[in-house]
Amino acid sequence: MSKIPLQFRHNGRDVAIFVDGGTNLLVALRELIGDMTPKFGCGQGGCGTCSVLIDGELHLSCLTLAETVAGRSIETLDGMKQGPNLHPLQRAFADNFAAQCGYCTPGMLMAAKALLDRNPSPSRADVIEAISGNICRCTGYEPIINAILAAAGGRASA
Amino acid sequence: MAVTVKTFANASEAAGALSADRSARYLGGGTLVMRALNEGDVSISTVVRASDQALTRIDASGPRIMLGAGVTFARILAERDLAFLHAPARSIGGPAVRNMGTIGGNLFAPSPYGDFAVALLALDATIAVQGGFGTRDVPIEEFLQARDRQAGALVLSVSCTRPASTDAFRYRKIARIKPKGGSVITLAAHLPISGGRIAGARIALGSMAPTQIRARAAERALEGRSLDAATIAAAASAAGEGTSPSDNALGSAWYRREIVGVHLRRLLSGQE
Ligand SMILES: Cc1cc2nc3c(=O)[nH]c(=O)nc-3n(C[C@H](O)[C@H](O)[C@H](O)COP(=O)(O)OP(=O)(O)OC[C@H]3O[C@@H](n4cnc5c(N)ncnc54)[C@H](O)[C@@H]3O)c2cc1C
Ligand code: FES
Ligand code: FES
Numbered sequence: 001m002s003k004i005p006l007q008f009r010h011n012g013r014d015v016a017i018f019v020d021g022g023t024n025l026l027v028a029l030r031e032l033i034g035d036m037t038p039k040f041g042c043g044q045g046g047c048g049t050c051s052v053l054i055d056g057e058l059h060l061s062c063l064t065l066a067e068t069v070a071g072r073s074i075e076t077l078d079g080m081k082q083g084p085n086l087h088p089l090q091r092a093f094a095d096n097f098a099a100q101c102g103y104c105t106p107g108m109l110m111a112a113k114a115l116l117d118r119n120p121s122p123s124r125a126d127v128i129e130a131i132s133g134n135i136c137r138c139t140g141y142e143p144i145i146n147a148i149l150a151a152a153g154g155r156a157s158a
Numbered sequence: 159m160a161v162t163v164k165t166f167a168n169a170s171e172a173a174g175a176l177s178a179d180r181s182a183r184y185l186g187g188g189t190l191v192m193r194a195l196n197e198g199d200v201s202i203s204t205v206v207r208a209s210d211q212a213l214t215r216i217d218a219s220g221p222r223i224m225l226g227a228g229v230t231f232a233r234i235l236a237e238r239d240l241a242f243l244h245a246p247a248r249s250i251g252g253p254a255v256r257n258m259g260t261i262g263g264n265l266f267a268p269s270p271y272g273d274f275a276v277a278l279l280a281l282d283a284t285i286a287v288q289g290g291f292g293t294r295d296v297p298i299e300e301f302l303q304a305r306d307r308q309a310g311a312l313v314l315s316v317s318c319t320r321p322a323s324t325d326a327f328r329y330r331k332i333a334r335i336k337p338k339g340g341s342v343i344t345l346a347a348h349l350p351i352s353g354g355r356i357a358g359a360r361i362a363l364g365s366m367a368p369t370q371i372r373a374r375a376a377e378r379a380l381e382g383r384s385l386d387a388a389t390i391a392a393a394a395s396a397a398g399e400g401t402s403p404s405d406n407a408l409g410s411a412w413y414r415r416e417i418v419g420v421h422l423r424r425l426l427s428g429q430e
Contacts, residue, residue, distance in 0.1 A: 022160055
């Protein structure tokens, strides 16, 4: 079967690849672009560690048909750091011990970014809702919620 | 395994491609189709898409609203005029699933999914379907009952009448994980009031049968009455009639039968 040419923006840079029909965006990003920051957890939409932003909206890359992102702008965790500096969310995750094994972290950070880009001062309930599609098996969520609130300038652990 | 993806600029061409090829599957938001592909479902050899703007249209200004099949839950939540549909839209998935999943796909989502369709069933929605035969309007109840035979047809849009007041339409989803999770039971009630009495009661249930169903006995208990404690009790005790729930990881059939009346009572009495 012939490959399909596909172009989109990846963290602000134009990329062009060839995909097989039915390839999901997670595979395209990891195997064809070499961006290993979105992780494979389940391939079923259940864990959220493959989360990316498509035109600023949170999407699950494992459930996104790669061809559907033609001409669109994809942001992954790889694009989050600002030059040599960590993004404030990444800093807050480190400061609040919000990553243990780290497997959920890429998805958590993208979900948190999607929230803060839209709502710079979320309530605790907003944060819980924003990461409700992301599973963490280590932290018990509290440090992650606190980190996101801290990054938003809210109180870390009130 | 690689599949062939066919993208059409207009919905009728997509409908034509679907009806011509039995192994073709329409891709809405893809939250269920991509799962199947990721699992290596070999029954799907062709995926059909339509980029037609008509499929993502929302017409929410008048007394009758129309939603294109490709409208996502996130878009419904962003639409102030669709406030009555916010509770069902918010009850689905996490934010990413709401950004991706469509109402068209929800009509086909098997249990424990299909929560939005429960709301649409209580609202007596009409489904506009395009098949090899042309376009036709199908009442949602008929659509859901014959869902397995709808393969090969394209849903274009869903329409329904806006409830007269916020109180007239109610929705409740019972899930074990909050704020998201698969449905143990999903309930929706439309209670139009005429001269102080309920006229045209609709109670719809999800996860109480192989597809979403109406609780007709409960509807009869409400019809022509005022929504008082005795009427609510009568409707609640009739809630399980005609249902055929099954066991799954979220709850047993027995448990569902036990609690459906409890949750219908809470829904009707406006309890949290
Ligand atoms: C993590 C996760 C959580 C979820 N939680 C919920 C939940 O809480 N409640 C819930 O109800 N669902 C839930 N779902 C299931 C699903 O996301 C929704 O039901 C969604 O509405 C499906 O829509 P879609 O557009 O993504 O469907 P798709 O995957 O695109 O399609 C699903 C089916 O419908 C058909 N189809 C889609 N659109 C059309 C059309 N216009 N015409 C004809 N056929 C069509 C497809 O061919 C396919 O057979 C969840 C899914 C995931 C992955
Ligand atoms: S890998 Fe995409 S949600 Fe788990
Ligand atoms: S840190 Fe291990 S899964 Fe979240």
